[in-house]
Amino acid sequence: MTPEFTPFHRGGSGPPLVLIHGFTDTWRTWELVIPHLERNFDVLAITMPGHAGGPPIPGEVTTESLPDGIALAMDEAGFAQAHLAGNSLGGFVALTLASRGRARSVTGLAPAGGWSAEFQEQFALDYFITQQEMVRKAAPFADQIAATPEGRRQATRFIVEDDSLITPAMVVHQLVGAANCAAALPMVAAARREGFTLDAARIGCPVRFVWGKADKLLRWPDTSVRFREEWFPRAEFVELEGVGHCPQLEVPAEVGELIEGTARLGFSYG
Numbered sequence: 001m002t003p004e005f006t007p008f009h010r011g012g013s014g015p016p017l018v019l020i021h022g023f024t025d026t027w028r029t030w031e032l033v034i035p036h037l038e039r040n041f042d043v044l045a046i047t048m049p050g051h052a053g054g055p056p057i058p059g060e061v062t063t064e065s066l067p068d069g070i071a072l073a074m075d076e077a078g079f080a081q082a083h084l085a086g087n088s089l090g091g092f093v094a095l096t097l098a099s100r101g102r103a104r105s106v107t108g109l110a111p112a113g114g115w116s117a118e119f120q121e122q123f124a125l126d127y128f129i130t131q132q133e134m135v136r137k138a139a140p141f142a143d144q145i146a147a148t149p150e151g152r153r154q155a156t157r158f159i160v161e162d163d164s165l166i167t168p169a170m171v172v173h174q175l176v177g178a179a180n181c182a183a184a185l186p187m188v189a190a191a192r193r194e195g196f197t198l199d200a201a202r203i204g205c206p207v208r209f210v211w212g213k214a215d216k217l218l219r220w221p222d223t224s225v226r227f228r229e230e231w232f233p234r235a236e237f238v239e240l241e242g243v244g245h246c247p248q249l250e251v252p253a254e255v256g257e258l259i260e261g262t263a264r265l266g267f268s269y270g
Contacts, residue, residue: 001143003173005053005180008073009045012038015104015263016079019045020070022088022246023112023128023187024135024178026053029087032165033248036256041083041263046073048090050183052176061186063194067096074102083263087246088112088218092196099202105266106207107259110218110245113196114227125188127217132184139179146171160244161214165252200231206265207235210258212243212250 009027017037019030027045037043047054049069050061057065070093074082084103086094091111098106138145138155145151146168155171156163178184209227211220220239221228228237238258240247248255 001169001172003169003176005047005173005177007047007053007055009034010043010077012041012043014041016074016077016082017041017043017259017263018070018074018079018082018084018094019043020084020086020090020093021045021048021051022086022090024051024131024181024184025087025090025174026051026177028170028173028177029246030248031170032252033256033259036253037259040260044073044077044079044082046070048093050181050187052178052180057183057186061183061190063190063196064096065183065190066093066187067100070097071100071102083107083259083266085109085259085262086111087248092198095198095200095203095207098205098207099199101202103203103205105205105262106203107210107262108207108227109210109247109255110212110215110220110223111209111227112218113198114225114231115218115223116225119223125191128184128188131178132181135175135178139176142172142175145175156249158216158244159246160250161212161242162244162250166249170249198231206262207232208238208258208262208265209235210238210240210247210255212240212245212247214242215245217245 021029026047030045050057083105084094085107087109089112091108092113
């Protein structure tokens with residue numbers, strides 16, 4: 001099968017809600033939870049710049065390139081502000097946008113950037129370099145990998161504990177998309193050069209963190225130390241038992257309810 005990569009999905013009606021995927025992924029990581037959210041929101045699920053289907057990143061890649069790209073997409077959609085939900089790197093992008101005044105609320109699903117300096121130096125960025133090497137080798141065989149339960153399990157073992165909701169087509173899309181993320185290595189280089197910084201004092205909207213306790217990629221609670229101790233000591237942290245790095249692919253109904261609940265802290269449906 002040949003996957004199709006598109007820059008965004010938009011549907012539903014109500015207050016604006018922007019969904020932001022993780023590193024090397026696409027907007028389709030949200031496809032299981034989108035139907036739930038579209039009942040109450042005008043949902044814009046965006047593929048970030050430099051990712052498969054997303055716009056190219058103009059000029060040098062920096063740590064501001066991705067939030068700049070999402071801000072532009074929000075402008076084009078007519079969203080001065082929106083409720084934001086992001087997974088992994090997308091969660092950090094959502095928080096960065098909140099610091100710019102673009103968020104009504106933020107739900108971060110295992111967001112990147114809250115780890116200690118030691119974790120970043122010893123594990124985080126090196127993992128993504130290794131991951132790119134692996135997916136580029138695997139992508140030509142994506143159909144064969146996705147065709148068997150064991151292949152799907154191996155392809156998703158770092159992002160979910162339970163892969164029962166992930167279809168073969170989703171596995172192919174993820175593998176091929178990750179292999180075609182043009183900005184992957186330049187973004188790792190930018191993160192090494194600039195680090196992850198956040199002006200959390202400028203964030204005035206409700207913020208909720210959601211973390212799978214079985215996350216193999218960004219381990220709970222080790223990789224949330226700056227969120228919990230420095231940037232958001234009063235925020236709510238929801239722990240999901242037995243869930244991995246991408247809760248939207250394992251417990252989409254619960255994720256939809258959590259995003260909606262965070263949004264309700266920021267506005268009334270009246």
